[in-house]
Amino acid sequence: MASNDPTDTGGLFIGRRPGTAPVRYRAVKPTSERRRRFDDLLAHSLLAVELLLCLTLFGPQPLGWLWVGSRVDYLTGYVTAGIGTIMIGCLASLMLTMALAKRVDHAWKLVRRAAGHRQEHRALERIFATSVGIALVLFAVWFFVLQGPGPALAPGS
Amino acid sequence: MRFRDYYRQFDDIDEAKLNLERRERRRREKAAALERAPDIDLSGTEWPDLPHSEIVNAAIARARGRVNGYPDRHATAIRRLLAERHGLSPDQIALGNGAAELLQSAALALLSPGDELVMPWPSYPLYPLLAAHAGATPVSVEEHDVAAAVTERTRAVVICNPNDPTGTYTGSEELGALLSSLPEDVHVLLDEALVHFQDIEDVDACARLVDTFPRLLVVRTFSKIYGLSGLRAGYAVGSDSRLLAAVAPVLGINALSQAAVEYALRSGDGEIDRRRRAVARERHVLTEQLRELGVDVTESQANFLWIRLRELSGDQLASGLRRQGVIVAPGGPLGEDHHIRAAVRDQSASNRLLRAIQNVL
Numbered sequence: 001m002a003s004n005d006p007t008d009t010g011g012l013f014i015g016r017r018p019g020t021a022p023v024r025y026r027a028v029k030p031t032s033e034r035r036r037r038f039d040d041l042l043a044h045s046l047l048a049v050e051l052l053l054c055l056t057l058f059g060p061q062p063l064g065w066l067w068v069g070s071r072v073d074y075l076t077g078y079v080t081a082g083i084g085t086i087m088i089g090c091l092a093s094l095m096l097t098m099a100l101a102k103r104v105d106h107a108w109k110l111v112r113r114a115a116g117h118r119q120e121h122r123a124l125e126r127i128f129a130t131s132v133g134i135a136l137v138l139f140a141v142w143f144f145v146l147q148g149p150g151p152a153l154a155p156g157s
Numbered sequence: 158m159r160f161r162d163y164y165r166q167f168d169d170i171d172e173a174k175l176n177l178e179r180r181e182r183r184r185r186e187k188a189a190a191l192e193r194a195p196d197i198d199l200s201g202t203e204w205p206d207l208p209h210s211e212i213v214n215a216a217i218a219r220a221r222g223r224v225n226g227y228p229d230r231h232a233t234a235i236r237r238l239l240a241e242r243h244g245l246s247p248d249q250i251a252l253g254n255g256a257a258e259l260l261q262s263a264a265l266a267l268l269s270p271g272d273e274l275v276m277p278w279p280s281y282p283l284y285p286l287l288a289a290h291a292g293a294t295p296v297s298v299e300e301h302d303v304a305a306a307v308t309e310r311t312r313a314v315v316i317c318n319p320n321d322p323t324g325t326y327t328g329s330e331e332l333g334a335l336l337s338s339l340p341e342d343v344h345v346l347l348d349e350a351l352v353h354f355q356d357i358e359d360v361d362a363c364a365r366l367v368d369t370f371p372r373l374l375v376v377r378t379f380s381k382i383y384g385l386s387g388l389r390a391g392y393a394v395g396s397d398s399r400l401l402a403a404v405a406p407v408l409g410i411n412a413l414s415q416a417a418v419e420y421a422l423r424s425g426d427g428e429i430d431r432r433r434r435a436v437a438r439e440r441h442v443l444t445e446q447l448r449e450l451g452v453d454v455t456e457s458q459a460n461f462l463w464i465r466l467r468e469l470s471g472d473q474l475a476s477g478l479r480r481q482g483v484i485v486a487p488g489g490p491l492g493e494d495h496h497i498r499a500a501v502r503d504q505s506a507s508n509r510l511l512r513a514i515q516n517v518l
Contacts (some may be wrong), residue, residue, distance in 0.1 A: 024170045113167035 023120045025113065039115035046108040050127045053101045057094060058135030065089040101127075197509050199500040200486040202321060202351070202461055204384030209428065212417050216388070219416035230409035238422045239392060243361050245368075249394055251405035254414075256350050256378035256391035259404050261287055263374055263393070264313065266403035267344050268293035272312040275303055279492025281321045281348065297492075300325065304338045314339065315346040318363065319355050322491040322498040324457025326355045329362035336370040344400070347375045350391075353382040353429060355458035356437045364394050371396040374404070381460070382432055383421055388414040436460045436501055443507045450514060461500045463488075466517065471497045477517040483509055 031039075065086045073082030105124040112119035207213075236247040243250075253259035260283070268274060270292035276284045278297035285295035298306040300323075303314055314335075319326045327335075336345055352360055364375045374395040380386035393404050409415075440457060447454045453465040464485075466474050471488035474497050478485055488496035499510055 024175060025168060026166050026170065028166045107164070110164040110167045114164055 028114075031114070036115050039111050043108055043111040043115055046104055046111060047123065047127065050101050050104045050108065050124065051131055053097055053104065054128050054131035055134060057097055058131065059138075061093050061097070062090055065093065194482060194509070196482040196484055197502075197506055198484040199461075199502065199506065199510060200484050200498070202459070202498075202500060203380055203386045204382060204432070204460075205500075205502055206384060208384045208417070208421075209425070211424065212385070212420050215420035216413040216417040219412050224412055228409055228412035228415055230407075232409055232415055235392075235415060235419050235422065238419065239394075242422075243364055243394060245364075245394065248398065249367065249396060249401070251393045251395075251401040252410050252415075253391050253393065253404060253406055254410050255380060255389040256348060256376045257283055258389070258406075259376045259391055259393045260284075260315065260346055260348060261290060262404040263344075263346055263376075263400065264288060264291045264293070264315075266400060267291075267313045269312070271310065273308060273310045275306050275311050275314045277303055277316060277320065279320075279322060279488070280315075281317045282491060284315050284317075287315065304335055307339060307343055309340075311340075311343050313344045313346055315348065317348040317350070319351045319457070319459040321351060321459065322461065322486070322488065322493075322496070323455050323463045324459040324461060325455060326357055326458035327363075328358060329366060332363050333366055333369070336366065336373060339372070341372070344372045344374060344397075345370070347373060349375055350378040350381050351459040352377065353433050354436050354440075354460045356433070357458060367394055367396045374400055379418055379421065382429055383418075383425065385414075385417060385421065388417055390414045390418045435503070439503060439507060440501045442504075443501060443510070446507070446511055447514065450511070450518065452514060457501075461498050463496050463498055464514075465496045466514065468495075469517075470494055474517065478510075478513045481513040481516055483513040485510075 068089060069082040069086035071082075072085045073079055076082075101124060105122045105127070109119050109122055232252040233247070235252060236250045239245075239250050240247040251259070253262065264274065264287035268288060268291035272291075272293040273296045274284070274288035274291075274293050275296045275298060277300040285297070288295040293312070294310075296306055296311070300320075303316070307314065316327060316332070318332070332345075332347070339345065347363060349363065352363070364377075367373050367375060374393055374397070376391060376393050378391035379388065380391070390410055393401060395401050440460070440462070444454050444457065444462060447462070447464065451467075455463040457463060464474075469477070471494055475485050475487040478497070483499075485500075486498040488494055488498065491498060501507070
């Protein structure tokens with residue numbers, strides 16, 4: 001909580017909106033140029049991992065749970081069990097993926113700072129939005145071009 | 158350093174933790190500031206506090222008025238107020254720009270080259286200069302040898318009462334006896350700049366002698382107990398109208414000083430009395446405490462003490478006290494090498510002085 005105690009603020013009553021405080025982190029001695037280049041590369045790698053993690057939410061994970069759900073349905077004979085497995089599984093893996101992505105995102109922020117950038121904000125929201133965009137494009141390509149909804153749009157299929 | 162630890166250095170610092178660190182730092186800074194006591198200056202004899210805001214307001218109000226015109230050169234209102242409180246006629250009072258200027262004017266009026274000005278010594282360092290400016294010779298004598306030091310060339314005697322720097326007070330009886338013993342052509346200039354601080358007799362006891370002895374000129378100031386040193390205002394009381402005319406400034410004192418002094422005289426009696434009692438009380442306590450420490454202190458009737466510590470010179474003692482943040486006036490420039498003059502203020506100032514002297518001991 002921001003302090004507006006005048007003994008801490010040179011006698012002035014000051015305040016700021018919550019969440020607008022400047023980010024502070026320990027001052028670290030500058031590292032070598034080589035280390036900074038490595039950190040830059042590592043940051044990009046982590047960003048790629050983050051993007052891939054998010055992309056799995058829109059294809060591999062639902063498909064995987066659909067397969068698992070179908071197996072449950074086949075083994076138990078209950079459709080409800082299969083659908084329930086799919087829903088719960090999707091939800092659980094979504095949460096796990098996002099928790100993992102958040103950790104990767106935090107690591108990316110630290111590595112970015114280590115590379116010499118004043119990185120104040122995380123990238124997860126933008127990465128997630130980007131992954132949604134990519135997934136939409138891929139789906140559109142698959143839906144309209146490869147698989148096709150019908151002859152009017154894709155008469156050749 | 159491990160791989161992960163290296164990157165953890167770049168993690169955000171928690172704001173609450175940061176504030177805790179700031180508070181702790183601020184607490185340390187405050188504690189350090191409280192430990193550093195500022196130097197205390199006990200070297201001066203003027204009143205240490207600012208004048209009452211209403212007195213200052215009176216001067217400011219006058220400044221915002223018709224200052225393009227000359228002030229009342231006779232300071233009629235002030236002289237009337239002073240005459241009422243001293244039981245004299247306004248004609249027996251002359252206002253000047255401080256006691257020093259009045260004394261200088263009196264010395265110039267009374268002394269000629271070759272004349273002598275007799276003064277007890279040590280005393281106010283200005284007195285020898287008064288004589289020098291008039292081309293006369295200053296004659297310094299022991300306090301009780303004044304009458305014996307008067308020769309046919311003596312034209313004036315100047316007495317500081319209470320004496321600066323020793324604080325000793327010459328009572329009205331003793332002064333009357335001295336005046337009676339002096340030749341007819343010898344004037345006595347009685348500097349009563351510090352008279353309000355004495356508690357031996359009535360504050361006007363000596364001033365009333367002007368009716369009996371026309372050769373007596375009493376000079377007072379608004380610089381000390383009134384705390385208006387910066388305004389330069391004082392007055393002379395006497396029965397010799399020619400001398401009074403000679404000491405008064407040609408066009409009087411400035412309008413701002415007149416306004417402040419008039420307000421102080423009309424409304425300041427209660428405060429002056431409070432100051433007088435406070436100084437007398439603190440002076441008595443401090444004198445006793447210093448004597449308990451084995452310090453030689455004269456019986457002062459002023460707002461300072463004249464102190465001697467064993468065989469230490471005034472300079473050595475002043476330097477020792479200065480190192481502990483207490484500034485006093487070494488006695489050398491005041492006329493006696495083995496003493497210091499320390500102003501009497503409040504209890505905390507006295508405690509600082511006592512602690513510093515104990516450390517020197």
